[in-house]
Amino acid sequence: MELCQVIERRKVADSTFRYTLASPFLARAVRPGNFINIRVSPSLMPLWRRPFSVHDADPSRGQVDILFQVVGEGTRILSCASVGAELDVFGPLGNSFPLPPPGSPAVLVAGGLGIAPFLFLSRALKANGSPTHLLYGARSRSRLVELDGFQALGVEIRLATEDGSAGVRGTVVDLLQETETDLPPEAWHYVCGPLAAVSAIGRELSRRQGKVWVSLETTMACGFGACMGCAVKARGDRGYHLVCKDGPVFELSEVELW
Amino acid sequence: MVDMRVQIGPLELRNPVLTASGTFGYAKEFEGLVDFSRLGGVVSKTVTLEPRAGNPPPRIVETPAGMLNSIGLANDGVDRFIAEKLPYLASLSTRVIVNVAGKSEEEFVAIVERLERESGFDAFELNFSCPNVKEGGLAFSSDPKVTERVTRAVRRVTSRCLIVKLTPNVTDIASIARAAEDGGADAISAINTVVGMAVDVYTRRPRLATVTGGLSGPAIRPIAVARVWQIAQQVRIPVIGVGGIFQPEDALEFLIAGATAVQIGTAHFVQPDAAIRVAEGIENYCERYGFRSVRQIIGSLDTTSPDPSSAAAISTE
Numbered sequence: 001m002e003l004c005q006v007i008e009r010r011k012v013a014d015s016t017f018r019y020t021l022a023s024p025f026l027a028r029a030v031r032p033g034n035f036i037n038i039r040v041s042p043s044l045m046p047l048w049r050r051p052f053s054v055h056d057a058d059p060s061r062g063q064v065d066i067l068f069q070v071v072g073e074g075t076r077i078l079s080c081a082s083v084g085a086e087l088d089v090f091g092p093l094g095n096s097f098p099l100p101p102p103g104s105p106a107v108l109v110a111g112g113l114g115i116a117p118f119l120f121l122s123r124a125l126k127a128n129g130s131p132t133h134l135l136y137g138a139r140s141r142s143r144l145v146e147l148d149g150f151q152a153l154g155v156e157i158r159l160a161t162e163d164g165s166a167g168v169r170g171t172v173v174d175l176l177q178e179t180e181t182d183l184p185p186e187a188w189h190y191v192c193g194p195l196a197a198v199s200a201i202g203r204e205l206s207r208r209q210g211k212v213w214v215s216l217e218t219t220m221a222c223g224f225g226a227c228m229g230c231a232v233k234a235r236g237d238r239g240y241h242l243v244c245k246d247g248p249v250f251e252l253s254e255v256e257l258w
Numbered sequence: 259m260v261d262m263r264v265q266i267g268p269l270e271l272r273n274p275v276l277t278a279s280g281t282f283g284y285a286k287e288f289e290g291l292v293d294f295s296r297l298g299g300v301v302s303k304t305v306t307l308e309p310r311a312g313n314p315p316p317r318i319v320e321t322p323a324g325m326l327n328s329i330g331l332a333n334d335g336v337d338r339f340i341a342e343k344l345p346y347l348a349s350l351s352t353r354v355i356v357n358v359a360g361k362s363e364e365e366f367v368a369i370v371e372r373l374e375r376e377s378g379f380d381a382f383e384l385n386f387s388c389p390n391v392k393e394g395g396l397a398f399s400s401d402p403k404v405t406e407r408v409t410r411a412v413r414r415v416t417s418r419c420l421i422v423k424l425t426p427n428v429t430d431i432a433s434i435a436r437a438a439e440d441g442g443a444d445a446i447s448a449i450n451t452v453v454g455m456a457v458d459v460y461t462r463r464p465r466l467a468t469v470t471g472g473l474s475g476p477a478i479r480p481i482a483v484a485r486v487w488q489i490a491q492q493v494r495i496p497v498i499g500v501g502g503i504f505q506p507e508d509a510l511e512f513l514i515a516g517a518t519a520v521q522i523g524t525a526h527f528v529q530p531d532a533a534i535r536v537a538e539g540i541e542n543y544c545e546r547y548g549f550r551s552v553r554q555i556i557g558s559l560d561t562t563s564p565d566p567s568s569a570a571a572i573s574t575e
């Protein structure tokens with residue numbers, strides 16, 4: 001646990017914020033896929049910390065970024081933090097995304113705020129020499145976050161919005177079906193988003209070749225394996241995995257999502 | 259220097275702050291986050307004879323100043339507990355209390371017998387209270403006769419300190435506590451979680467897969483303090499207060515109401531080192547108010563009508 005100062009605060013889309021936090025420790029320790037657990041208020045409401053993926057990290061400047069959307073009281077309180085405020089942060093938590101063999105391609109599939117961990121992952125994929133494609137779906141153009149960071153890394157981007165205001169009209173699953181033939185079939189796929197989206201995307205990808213890694217979101221009380229509350233069903237008759245400790249990243253075949 | 263030691267039956271604790279079962283894993287989860295040597299002791303997650311996968315998700319819901327859980331006593335079973343968890347617990351420089359549950363009297367006896375042969379821990383805590391498991395928990399401490407019978411049966415097979423943990427979901431908890439005392443318990447822990455439920459009104463579905471679950475956290479603290487106070491007046495054995503402790507003052511409420519020690523539960527999820535902060539805070543309180551021993555506070559509740567000239571009365575004007 002440490003107190004991290006908010007050194008930059010930007011609104012990047014409708015009710016969506018990007019914070020840059022000062023933490024030399026986290027910036028060195030985090031890996032793509034890890035999350036941090038933030039106590040948004042010292043009061044008892046809300047009680048739990050709130051988990052957020054690491055959106056980006058810069059060890060040379062000692063900074064980590066988060067990207068979050070206001071969906072309830074906790075994220076609303078967080079969105080009110082001003083530059084200079086200190087956040088009570090616990091992390092890094094969870095496992096991280098494995099990388100494909102050097103030079104081999106990657107496809108990132110994001111539903112909504114599932115985009116969050118992918119900037120940091122794209123950085124690692126670039127260092128790995130992996131040509132990277134991003135399929136990104138959101139409700140509408142006003143919900144799409146800025147993509148300059150991805151562009152700067154040379155990521156090829158395809159968009160879908162439910163109302164058709166940007167990219168293909170439909171969900172990221174529609175986008176995935178449309179692009180089936182022109183993406184490298186042996187690519188490793190990475191999926192992140194709300195559980196329902198990850199489940200739909202996973203179903204579509206399970207028919208294809210190439211490894212599929214999903215990053216899951218469940219309700220979490222602790223984030224470090226102490227409460228056993230964040231269970232997700234293991235594939236086959238093998239009980240449950242804990243998303244915070246065994247995950248949040250799983251190979252699609254490890255978990256039962258549908 | 260404040261003397262922070264307290265006595266739970268045959269067991270001396272270096273300070274009165276323990277971790278509550280199911281909220282501290284098997285301690286390993288807190289390695290690097292907590293200096294175990296500053297805890298009174300660690301109570302491990304409930305272990306059962308056979309492995310249990312636990313309940314389907316969703317297992318937890320956040321509620322006002324609290325949470326509901328229906329973990330379902332997920333654990334790897336006693337054999338793997340002994341092989342994989344106990345060695346680490348045994349290596350800690352603090353007291354170790356192993357919490358066990360069973361579906362029947364026979365199972366309680368069997369698991370305690372199995373563990374009794376092992377070294378590396380100091381006491382048993384019997385989970386007579388977990389409200390999550392259909393066939394277990396509730397029955398044992400909702401009936402004084404069953405409580406006494408099972409406590410006595412377990413008492414026969416262990417020479418270790420024996421703690422019985424009670425559910426608050428009964429009409430007369432003090433009579434259950436007396437039954438545990440009569441059965442040979444060295445101490446009572448109270449309380450386990452309070453039965454609760456939350457509904458998603460938009461889907462009209464329960465928020466927990468098991469529909470009801472156990473409420474914990476600050477929301478239950480006043481209930482727990484009252485239960486501890488009721489029990490402490492009716493038994494001679496020490497009472498361990500559990501329920502919603504986040505701050506030192508919360509723990510002090512329990513001690514003043516008659517608890518000899520306390521357990522920290524839900525607070526660990528928010529603040530992994532909560533128990534140590536509470537222990538430090540109790541010590542500071544003792545120093546500040548001139549108590550040389552924490553034992554002077556225990557049961558010091560003053561229920562005489564307040565002196566109108568006292569500072570408290572003045573400050574409310």
Ligand SMILES: Cc1cc2nc3c(=O)[nH]c(=O)nc-3n(C[C@H](O)[C@H](O)[C@H](O)COP(=O)(O)OP(=O)(O)OC[C@H]3O[C@@H](n4cnc5c(N)ncnc54)[C@H](O)[C@@H]3O)c2cc1C
Nearest residue numbers: 050051052053067068069071072073074075113116217218
């Ligand atoms: C490992 C992990 C990483 C995450 N990374 C990010 C991230 O990078 N950016 C981001 O914006 N969010 C992320 N989330 C989700 C984020 O933690 C929740 O949105 C947040 O906890 C909601 O808190 P709240 O108090 O605002 O909402 P609450 O009042 O708790 O809930 C408001 C509404 O949102 C729903 N909700 C709450 N938590 C979740 C969840 N985890 N998934 C889906 N619905 C939920 C509730 O059911 C409710 O309808 C992540 C979650 C996990 C588990």
Ligand SMILES: Cc1cc2nc3c(=O)[nH]c(=O)nc-3n(C[C@H](O)[C@H](O)[C@H](O)COP(=O)(O)O)c2cc1C
Nearest residue numbers: 278279280304327385449450474475501502523524
């Ligand atoms: C997630 C969770 C799991 C728990 N698991 C157990 C358990 O395995 N055995 C047990 O005796 N009590 C269990 N409890 C109850 C706690 O030990 C404690 O009695 C209760 O939560 C009240 O204390 P608190 O408000 O400080 O959490 C659990 C509580 C929580 C929140």
Ligand code: FES
Nearest residue numbers: 223225227228244
């Ligand atoms: S959130 Fe507590 S174990 Fe995963």
